[in-house]
Amino acid sequence: MTELPTSTDRKMGLVIDLDTCVGCHACVISCKGWNTENYGAPLSDQNPYGADPSGTFLNRVHSYEVQPEKGHAQLIHFPKSCLHCEDAPCVTVCPTGASYKRVEDGIVLVNESNCIGCGLCAWSCPYGARELDLAEGVMKKCTLCVDRIYNENLPEEDRVPSCVRTCPAGARHFGDLGDPSSDVSKLVAERSGMDLMPEMGTKPVNKYLPPRPKDTVEEEIDILAPLLAPVAEEPKGFLGWLDKTLEKF
Amino acid sequence: MTFQQPSIELSPKVSDEVRKTTCYMCACRCGINVHMKDGKVAYIEGNRDHPVNKGVLCAKGSAGIMQVNAPSRLRAPLKRVGPRGSGEFEEISWDEALDIAVGWLGPIRKSNPEKLAFFTGRDQSQSFTSFWAQNFGTCNYAAHGGFCSVNMAAGGIYTMGGAFWEFGQPDWDHTKLFMLFGVAEDHDSNPIKAGIGKIKKRGAKVIGVNPIRSGYNAVADEWVGITPGTDGLFILSMVHVLMKAGKIDLEYLSRYTNAPVLVNATVGPEKGLFLRDENDKPLVIDRATGELTAFDKPGVRPDLAATYERDGVTHRPVFHLMAERYLDESYAPEAVAEQCGIPASRIRAIAADIARVAFDEAFELDQEWTDFRGETHKTMKGRPVSFHSMRGVSAHANGFQTCRALHILQILLGTVEVPGGFRFKPPYPKPVEAHPTPHCKVTPDSPLDGPHLGFVRGPEHLALKEDGSPARIDKAFTWENPMSSHGLMHMVISNAHAGDPYKIDTLFMYMANMSWNSTMNTRGVIDMLTDKDENGDYVIPHIIYSDAYSSEMVAYADLILPDTTYLERHDCISLLDRPICEADGAADAIRWPVIEPDRDVVGFQSALILLANKMGLPGFTNEDGSAKYKDYADYIVNHERKPGIGPLAGFRGENGDKSGRGEVNPDQLDRYIENGGFFIEHVPDDALYYKPWNSAYQDWAVGMGIYDSPQPYLFQLYSEPMRKFQLAAEGYGDRQPPDHLRDRTKETLDPLPIWYETDQHGNDGFTVNALTQRPMAMYHSWGTQNAWLRQLHGRNPLYVPTKLMREHGLQDGDWARVTSPHGEITVPVMEMAALNHNTVWTWNAIGKRKGAWALEEDAPEATKGFLLNHLIHELLPPKGDGLRWANSDPVTGQAAWFDLKVKIEKAAAPDGLSESLPSFDPIKSPVGTGPAELKWKVGK
Amino acid sequence: MHPAPSVIIFTTLSGLGFGLLFFLGLGLPVVTGMVAFVFYAIAFGLAVGGLAASTFHLGHPERAWRAFTQWKTSWLSREGVCAVAALLVMGLYAIGAVFLGQNWSALGVLGSVLSLGTVFTTSMIYTQLKTIPRWNMKLTPAMFLSFALAGGALLAGQVSIALPLLAVAALVQLAYWKYGDDALAASGTNLGTATGLGDRGAVRAFEPPHTGSNYLLREFVHVVGRKHAQKLRVIAFGLGFALPLVLLLLPFESTMLKHTVAGLAVLAHLAGVAASRWLFFAQAEHVVGLYYGKR
């Protein structure tokens, strides 16, 4: 139903580490594979071998360049899927009740058999997290792998989203962000996890860990310089030093 | 309305069955769980138990389902019916295909086996394919290493008996500073990502040295946007600074390297070689006794400083020579800063940071071990600095020496094979002496006299005929590139076309797209493949090719042997070859048919066995003339290289309980399948580090069949084999280089690492470096046929640094003409700020030929995509000396892809067509094109 | 936003249709019989035609009935409910006028309110979207309502009412463009907030996540050239408001001419509003475009 629950028991979501994501797209394809075979209609592809291939993906990896005031430009890989917002506008705009937020865990889902494919939820999502599947005419979005995370047919350790399980760099974390003692909540606290577009008031559950400061080694040169104090200025002196040092062995 | 949620199925059945095998979407060889529904592949995920990937999977691996179902798969053997390059074929039966092949190969073998040139691409069945070639009797065999990264392999093995590439790895569990030179992806794709993730979690530092800040370099804490081709200078400058500050591990150097070995200073044929005793052991001065002693005598404490006087000549240890060379001010940061494009202060700061971590953060593991001199050490000393490097260093014509320089840096710091440093994976470490030398003696109707490839120790091992001319078609192991351990696949077609050093009859290739992305000078190579002589016959008379897909190369062969996909065949990832070992264990793996092919295709290795059986090749034939092996699976299980040693190390012996050595086990493949497709034997705890000198490791390795006897050795800071080539160039010895190569040999085969600028002849006016990188989500040309992956990288702009964008008035989406001394392309551009100011680059192998890969002809890969290869020539521009010099490393023959210099200028979109130039005629697709829509779901 | 013809047709026609119903419900003019039939045919034709057009872009039109269920939160649902209510009430009212010669004025007023309400709910579908700052302004409902009223008055032949309403609509239109052009910048959302990287330096979109196209780019990223937009604004303003005003003010004596001119004014207005609506969609920048380095 399109009303948002007043509160959810848990706030399951992802924490994405921008300091570690190498932009490999593994999560993108793993997500495509799992969700093509599982929840709802397959994620279709149009013109897959032709001039303008396109298809439905629930997770995509962008990349941005940041030019700090001084120093080198930085490149940041930026995965993005549904953030399972607490105040999800995509749910409240839905005229059919197909979009809803689960009370148990806060996962935002589309009930595909009720969806009319009007697209309004996608319009209301600031993050581009919803894509209308052209073959099926229904709205697709990240399900937080709801059909994995509780799946009793999977071994316990595999009850995590497909994208999290596959991420080679370990840049994706999954857990209950409503529980301050969870690993993900601690990570967010330690690394100052942030919201995307907080001004939209969507209160995303997913958090992003910002990249650590970069290119700082030269600033530490005062501390480091003594390490390089020469033992000798030329080869001869060096061999003298060598002899002396070897004595101590 | 009360709040109501639909109830959904939270525990749907995932699959009917999971089949565990090995991924082959690239050469990393991760373990995969293939989920099957109704006998079809439904979903692929990583195998958590697998030593390589431990459960994770990259984009390519997850997209495997789109690969095994790709419309580009070849369906049956093909016989060319149109002209070469047209793509016109007729499907034929396997019987006919094998008869045609044997009709060409049989007579060659009887008269002149070298007329077959058999070159394979990036598969890892090289121990098998080379065995086949050896038994056929041709000397002309190699895999792709020569154009790929032989500099890395050879530089590592000659220096420390093991290489980066995928043959070693940083000690991810302990390292605190990881420095990466010139890597975009590498073969160890998932392990490197996992390793970086792991160390970042610990807060360890990553330094990326790369002109381009993407991928691994984007997450690096420090980015060094070096000028391409100057890493050697940067590294040697750090060596200078560290030596000068005494921040080197003297104990390590004296015990484990040839730094204390005495170098003969007597003028003459021995000058620069090591002083040796009667057993040929290099000599050192023992600090304890002051005596001249064999380096490995029990209890000896080699002296790094002492010299040795004999007949009025002072013989000095290697370390003296190093001090003399590297303390020279020409290596000071200030002297190299401009050339490298790195401020001197930054070079110093990085060197200081390395010193800090290596020495101030040194640590010890509580683990006793005994070295080869019999001394027992209470602990294992760790230095948590590690390095890794790949083609950014090796694909330059000074790459071999740069690679050596990097190893010298690691060794000076004492960070190789110690906790926190760089570690070898079995079967490495393995000294040069434990490797074969090259063999090239051809006898009609007989096998070759030994393995084709190997490691030369001096001019005596060059592959030369009696008259001094090259024995091999690719001119490997000749004076032009004496240490070309992997052969030179990139020279085969042009040499065969030129009939230089001789003409061949049949070119037999496997899994290498040599008419497109794996070749330099693509257009030229296409012309060579299609060129006819005065009689109207093709200059290269016969071409046989095996591919699994409708690649560009298919169109240029006369006979196609269609391969299976990776889920449809047996494969063996063997310790005899390029196994999947980790530093902690020896491991190998198999692939097995988790699905049956639905086409008339045969695994290539099995096809080779069928050919061998038809020709009755020795090695494949029993005494009674019957076939030894019926197919590759049979070979994998039953072949023995030496008694008890076969392709697979696991589950040997009658009961399957022996590892490494053991009798043939007929159930071996089943045991692998039960075990998840792989086998791993862990290295014992006291053997985990210091492997080259650790008796426990040496004994374990012997037990595993890696060596026949312990092989402890010293790291070769100073390379004696190189000195031997120099000596020849100085006029000593009976095998002499041609005069035009004397000076170059003297200069570039320096036994201590040097840096030299690569040949810039003909580059006047071409000042911008042009590079390629591998996209993490694509594997060379294969990725494009994959419906999911091609949406990620369907075209490849030329990335241009902000400064050059401004200078040339370019904006994203504009077109630029890019010219090199060899050619011209017109391509779309895109701005990139995090890029060396004088470097442009693009993704490798995205550009496609129209008609290939079952794509429609207006696919963006063909209209907007492009290859930089059109600008790169296998030869350098003519110098007017009547000679053509190869665009290769003078030591190893490694193809110098990244030496390319270009100029760029703004261009109108070509012909208003918005197509990249050059554009080629379409080739006819032997498999048609793919469907208009995909809704892939196996278990509806 | 991609200016989908279905939504442009829908909002333009239904706005006009409900505008006309609004006046008819108020008895402006009071009509019965055949004349009423013509008026109502036009009004229902526009309103229902518009609504029907809006189902063209649905993935599953056969499930459209479900769209009435979520009136508690969804403006789209409310619009559906409101529209059906308005059409039902005005349908009854029309039956009275056409067949029974009755003007049940209480029912008419209710119908009028519902008609205007429908236009308002339509406008709120767009106005509520924070993701599209150009729409997320009070001026959006003002524009929809003023256009519907002016157009309705025009169609209802209420020249004296239409004149001021057209003038008001014209002013609202100008204001909408003026504030709309700055709306994205004023919203405070930019690539810096979108990525959370803004405080580290200037953020620039580098490689897109895929070279292939996707739904988001097709739906949300539509770039209209500045010059082209300027031209269209002149056309929209000229046809939608200026020309009708001029035409209505022309001193014609003959009723024939008067009717022709009024007809022309209606057509011009319709074309102008359609052009304005095209711009309304085509120029609307969805913040998702920021992620793709586009607007």
Ligand SMILES: Nc1nc2c(c(=O)[nH]1)N[C@H]1C(S)=C(S)[C@@H](COP(=O)(O)OP(=O)(O)OC[C@H]3O[C@@H](n4cnc5c(=O)[nH]c(N)nc54)[C@H](O)[C@@H]3O)O[C@H]1N2
């Ligand atoms: N400009 C530029 N060029 C380069 C490089 C670069 O960095 N820049 N890199 C160079 C390097 S290092 C390399 S290794 C080469 C790689 O170049 P190639 O080795 O040519 O690489 P691929 O494109 O992977 O082509 C291999 C062929 O194998 C086929 N194939 C795939 N799977 C199978 C299979 O299961 N069986 C069989 N029989 N065939 C199969 C594919 O269809 C394809 O035609 O490119 C080189 N070219």
Ligand SMILES: Nc1nc2c(c(=O)[nH]1)N[C@H]1C(S)=C(S)[C@@H](COP(=O)(O)OP(=O)(O)OC[C@H]3O[C@@H](n4cnc5c(=O)[nH]c(N)nc54)[C@H](O)[C@@H]3O)O[C@H]1N2
């Ligand atoms: N996903 C994927 N993985 C692959 C492959 C693939 O095609 N796709 N191919 C496989 C093969 S065959 C190979 S050989 C390996 C190669 O793996 P890599 O060695 O990672 O090869 P490249 O992608 O060519 O990357 C070379 C890197 O060196 C940098 N570089 C170029 N010149 C210089 C220089 O002078 N100095 C420094 N410091 N850097 C420089 C380039 O910017 C680039 O980042 O990858 C293997 N793994």
Ligand code: SF4
């Ligand atoms: S899989 Fe991990 S590292 Fe790769 S793009 Fe996704 S989040 Fe980044």
Ligand code: SF4
């Ligand atoms: S990210 Fe978008 S789709 Fe997901 S809950 Fe938030 S608004 Fe809805």
Ligand code: SF4
């Ligand atoms: S597209 Fe489907 S889920 Fe989205 S708002 Fe419309 S009906 Fe609801």
Ligand code: SF4
């Ligand atoms: S949680 Fe599942 S559905 Fe969501 S992005 Fe990850 S893999 Fe895709």
Ligand code: SF4
């Ligand atoms: S790195 Fe990727 S493609 Fe390569 S073997 Fe592993 S999963 Fe497969």
Ligand SMILES: [Mo]
């Ligand atoms: Mo390679």
